[in-house]
Amino acid sequence: MKKYNFNAGPSMLPREVIEATADACLDFEGSGLSLMEISHRAKNFQPVVDKAVELVKELLDLPAGYSVVFLAGGASTEFCRVPYNFLEKKAAYLNTGTWAKKAMKEAKLFGEVVEVASSAEDNYTYIPKNFTIPADADYLHITTNNTIFGTEMRYDLDSPVPLIADMSSDIFSRPVDVSKYNCIYAGAQKNVSMAGVNIVIVKDEALNKVSRQIPTMLDYMTHVKNGSMFNTPPVVPIYCAMKNLEWVKKNGGVEAMAQRAKERADMLYTEIERNKLFRGTAKAEDRSYMNICFVMNDEYKELEADFLQFATERGMVGIKGHRSVGGFRASCYNAQTIEGVQALIQSMKDFEAQH
Amino acid sequence: MKKYNFNAGPSMLPREVIEATADACLDFEGSGLSLMEISHRAKNFQPVVDKAVELVKELLDLPAGYSVVFLAGGASTEFCRVPYNFLEKKAAYLNTGTWAKKAMKEAKLFGEVVEVASSAEDNYTYIPKNFTIPADADYLHITTNNTIFGTEMRYDLDSPVPLIADMSSDIFSRPVDVSKYNCIYAGAQKNVSMAGVNIVIVKDEALNKVSRQIPTMLDYMTHVKNGSMFNTPPVVPIYCAMKNLEWVKKNGGVEAMAQRAKERADMLYTEIERNKLFRGTAKAEDRSYMNICFVMNDEYKELEADFLQFATERGMVGIKGHRSVGGFRASCYNAQTIEGVQALIQSMKDFEAQH
Numbered sequence: 001m002k003k004y005n006f007n008a009g010p011s012m013l014p015r016e017v018i019e020a021t022a023d024a025c026l027d028f029e030g031s032g033l034s035l036m037e038i039s040h041r042a043k044n045f046q047p048v049v050d051k052a053v054e055l056v057k058e059l060l061d062l063p064a065g066y067s068v069v070f071l072a073g074g075a076s077t078e079f080c081r082v083p084y085n086f087l088e089k090k091a092a093y094l095n096t097g098t099w100a101k102k103a104m105k106e107a108k109l110f111g112e113v114v115e116v117a118s119s120a121e122d123n124y125t126y127i128p129k130n131f132t133i134p135a136d137a138d139y140l141h142i143t144t145n146n147t148i149f150g151t152e153m154r155y156d157l158d159s160p161v162p163l164i165a166d167m168s169s170d171i172f173s174r175p176v177d178v179s180k181y182n183c184i185y186a187g188a189q190k191n192v193s194m195a196g197v198n199i200v201i202v203k204d205e206a207l208n209k210v211s212r213q214i215p216t217m218l219d220y221m222t223h224v225k226n227g228s229m230f231n232t233p234p235v236v237p238i239y240c241a242m243k244n245l246e247w248v249k250k251n252g253g254v255e256a257m258a259q260r261a262k263e264r265a266d267m268l269y270t271e272i273e274r275n276k277l278f279r280g281t282a283k284a285e286d287r288s289y290m291n292i293c294f295v296m297n298d299e300y301k302e303l304e305a306d307f308l309q310f311a312t313e314r315g316m317v318g319i320k321g322h323r324s325v326g327g328f329r330a331s332c333y334n335a336q337t338i339e340g341v342q343a344l345i346q347s348m349k350d351f352e353a354q355h
Numbered sequence: 356m357k358k359y360n361f362n363a364g365p366s367m368l369p370r371e372v373i374e375a376t377a378d379a380c381l382d383f384e385g386s387g388l389s390l391m392e393i394s395h396r397a398k399n400f401q402p403v404v405d406k407a408v409e410l411v412k413e414l415l416d417l418p419a420g421y422s423v424v425f426l427a428g429g430a431s432t433e434f435c436r437v438p439y440n441f442l443e444k445k446a447a448y449l450n451t452g453t454w455a456k457k458a459m460k461e462a463k464l465f466g467e468v469v470e471v472a473s474s475a476e477d478n479y480t481y482i483p484k485n486f487t488i489p490a491d492a493d494y495l496h497i498t499t500n501n502t503i504f505g506t507e508m509r510y511d512l513d514s515p516v517p518l519i520a521d522m523s524s525d526i527f528s529r530p531v532d533v534s535k536y537n538c539i540y541a542g543a544q545k546n547v548s549m550a551g552v553n554i555v556i557v558k559d560e561a562l563n564k565v566s567r568q569i570p571t572m573l574d575y576m577t578h579v580k581n582g583s584m585f586n587t588p589p590v591v592p593i594y595c596a597m598k599n600l601e602w603v604k605k606n607g608g609v610e611a612m613a614q615r616a617k618e619r620a621d622m623l624y625t626e627i628e629r630n631k632l633f634r635g636t637a638k639a640e641d642r643s644y645m646n647i648c649f650v651m652n653d654e655y656k657e658l659e660a661d662f663l664q665f666a667t668e669r670g671m672v673g674i675k676g677h678r679s680v681g682g683f684r685a686s687c688y689n690a691q692t693i694e695g696v697q698a699l700i701q702s703m704k705d706f707e708a709q710h
Contacts, residue, residue: 003387007394010590017654022380025373032358034373036549036595039362039673072427072551073572076586080570106570194391196427196551196589215435215461217428231431232544234551235365236591240391252666318394 004340007318008147008291009169009190012335013240013354014247021194021240035239040232048242049228055245056199056232059172059254065178068126069223070238071198075168075187078198081165082141083110083184084218088210092116092161096153097124097146098324103166107141110212116140123325124149126283128202135160139182145170147190148322150293150329151286156180162206170290171199172248173334174258182206183220188241191290191333244259248334257334262290264332264341268292271345275352277303281325295327296310319344359695362673363502363646364524364545367690368595369602372489376549376595390594395587398550402672403597405581410600411554414609418534420560424578425593426553430523430542433553434458437574439463439497443565447471447492447516451508452479452501453679458521462496465567471495478680479504481638490515494537496644500525502545503677505684506530506641511535517561525645526554527603528540528689529613537561538575546645546688548596551589603689612689616644619687623647626700630707636680650682658710666702674699 005012010079024035038045050072056068071077079102084089089111094106095118107113114137117128124146133140140159145152147169154174157163162182171186178184182203189195207221216222222230228238248257269287272278272294281293289344296304306326311319321327330344379390384399393400404425411423426432434457438446444466448459450473462468469492472483479501488495494517500507501688502524509529512518517537526541533539537558544550555575562576573660577585583593603612624642627633627649636648651659659682666674676682685699 001387005388005392007392009587010394013389013392018380018391021391022377022389025377025380032356033360033672034368034377036373036376037360037362037365037368039365040550072589073432074427074586077428077572080572084570102571109568109570146386172485187587189590195395195587196592213464215439215464216457217432217435231429232364232542232550234427234589234592235544236549237589238550255602317388 001315003315005317006330006332006336006340006344008322008329008331009187010195011190011318011331011333013194013244014335017243017247019097020237020243024239025236035236039237040229048239049233049314050241051351052238052245055242055249056201059245059248060176060178060201062201065203066178067202067204067224068201069202069220070228070241072196072311074198075099075166075185076102078166078185078200079106081218081220082185083107084212084214085210086139086164086182086206087111088138090114090134090137092133093132094128094140094142095120096117096143096151097149099146099166099168100141100143103141103143106128110339124151125281127151127153127286132351133159133161137161139164141165141223145288145290147291147331148324150282150288150325152288152290153155153213154289162203169333172245172257173255173261173290175211175254179333188237192244193237193241198235199241206242222238231299260334261334264336264338265289265292267338267341267345268332270332271348275348277307277352277355278348281327288351290331290333292330292332293321293325295325296322300355307351311344314343315346316344316347356670358460358670358672359698360672361573361685361687361691361695361699362371363677363684363686364542365547365550366673366686366688368549368599369690372595372598372602375598377593379594380591390591394589395584395590403594404588407593407597407600410597410624411556414600414603415531415533417556419532420558422557422559422579424555424557424575425583425588425596426555426578427551429553430521430540431457433521433540433555434461436573436575438462439567440565440575441494441519441537441561442466443493445469445489445492447488447495449483449486449495449497449567450475451482451498452504452507454501454503454521454523455462455496455498458496458498464635477505480636482641483507488514488516490518494519496520498584500643500645502646502686504680505637505643505646505680507643507645509643509644519557524688525643526614527600527609528616528645530609536617543592543596547599548592550592552596554593554596612663616687616689619691619693620644622648622693622696623685623687626703630703632662632707633703636682645686645688647685647687648676648680650676650680655710662706665706667701669698669702670703671699
């Protein structure tokens with residue numbers, strides 16, 4: 001049976017990216033060696049890293065003065081690396097969900113943290129607006145897409161202080177005005193690669209501004225200076241990221257990804273609104289294109305487990321909602337297909353017809 | 356042409372481990388999904404982590420009260436995580452080379468660091484002995500195998516304080532008395548897996564003993580409590596590690612690995628001593644079984660580039676020595692074959708015959 005992968009992360013990748021990576025694991029570019037057993041300093045691997053960096057710069061139209069590095073440890077490690085590198089006295093954080101809160105928690109170890117706004121009281125169903133950003137903050141940290149709650153900021157905030165963004169789950173899904181950010185980071189396993197690599201974009205002149213000593217591996221400058229090669233980087237995940245970024249470029253870049261994301265999300269939200277069994281959980285204006293969250297309407301609540309089974313039997317994978325929201329979540333990152341979304345919608349229609 | 360992989364890291368893996376990992380990247384256990392795109396919380400991935408942990412415990416005969424976690428960021432990140440977690444006032448470090456020095460550098464950010472001995476003045480050609488370990492140190496840090504300089508401590512030191520060891524390049528190559536250690540860590544890309552995962556073994560009761568606050572991802576307790584699943588772990592590198600540990604077990608465990616390592620190293624060192632062109636760089640009693648370092652004898656120095664080319668043309672890969680030592684380095688981790696070592700020896704003999 002054909003599987004439709006709606007996993008929230010690690011998540012669906014284009015089949016050609018999967019196959020190219022598996023091929024390279026057997027024989028890397030005809031070298032007679034596996035990608036898994038070549039040196040990261042091999043002459044044929046440096047072009048992989050260079051290409052990946054170049055593609056990030058091209059796809060997001062990076063202004064001059066920004067560096068791209070590939071690190072490890074997941075976005076959770078960046079939650080700590082960000083304040084280590086950028087928080088001198090005070091930082092502002094926008095609390096839009098679980099991951100934003102976790103980022104804030106780490107920042108508190110390094111200085112004063114101002115929560116500029118929060119939608120916690122409404123279980124993070126919306127993105128707060130019209131909040132005041134302290135002009136003396138070192139930065140404002142935002143989480144552009146909230147994987148668990150299905151909300152997304154598909155815009156670059158106007159802010160009196162530089163932005164820092166966790167874009168783990170929507171990077172490369174739309175154009176971004178990078179000039180507004182001192183740092184953009186993303187765990188790759190949602191929209192870029194297999195798990196095991198982080199993409200970090202930093203404004204060079206924002207580095208080396210804090211007075212504390214930073215452990216070598218936590219200092220972004222270490223990695224900028226060494227082109228992600230200070231120590232052994234995650235070779236295979238970087239290769240996979242490079243192939244996927246090539247795929248994004250070949251398929252029209254981030255503008256085309258945004259168009260496809262809108263198309264998929266519109267189809268699904270339209271069905272959720274039409275179908276008598278379901279309702280969306282996030283406020284319409286802040287709904288994510290990446291993670292479409294929905295629950296059973298109150299009068300059909302007892303059908304939740306049945307629908308999960310029904311959809312699973314038709315090939316849907318990973319549509320169970322996060323426990324904080326319940327219900328269902330269809331993650332539709334760049335690699336998600338219209339066919340997959342149609343299959344899910346058909347399941348919803350067919351299930352409705354039975355009830 | 357058949358390639359013989361002597362890379363120092365990332366390095367040779369058993370072909371069956373490579374193929375099993377590539378297969379799983381195409382279709383993970385018949386699930387219809389790639390290992391690269393399944394959730395780390397999927398029901399079929401938890402057994403992979405559990406199996407990997409169990410194999411580490413079994414292969415190294417871990418006493419009760421130790422935990423095994425899979426982290427990311429390379430041993431270089433553990434250089435910082437170790438003092439963050441274990442250094443309250445004073446730590447002792449044995450300086451046996453580049454990596455030991457780097458570990459020491461990070462520790463200095465957290466407390467007093469005593470260098471108990473160093474072989475720096477002799478370019479790290481030996482392992483210091485008969486040094487005094489301060490009885491009030493929180494731990495003694497050692498680097499059991501020095502990849503760059505080709506020295507190895509194939510014994511578990513007697514120490515008045517707990518040991519902490521970077522075993523990145525010789526873990527699972529011999530039995531270890533884990534009870535002497537509060538922590539053993541290893542970047543996996545030398546003897547265990549592809550790059551992208553660290554294996555960390557910690558004594559549970561040694562955790563939570565320092566007074567400082569530790570950022571969440573740097574706190575070993577975070578990962579112990581969450582079974583390496585606090586955040587998304589590097590799924591594919593962990594799978595590869597698990598398959599490789601299975602291979603180690605199937606091939607006789609660490610006792611058999613030690614025997615094979617000795618056999619390979621004895622063959623190579625014997626040839627280095629016999630061959631008029633070459634000489635070893637490390638003191639005989641401290642020579643590594645993992646990284647066999649040798650240079651041209653002074654009178655043949657001008658032949659260095661020629662031999663490198665000669666051997667490369669016969670399929671040897673990665674035998675150029677590190678710039679700190681020069682000459683050649685044949686890395687012979689667990690997956691290295693007798694056939695590979697014989698091919699290198701034959702190249703040395705043939706080259707000698709020409710001169």
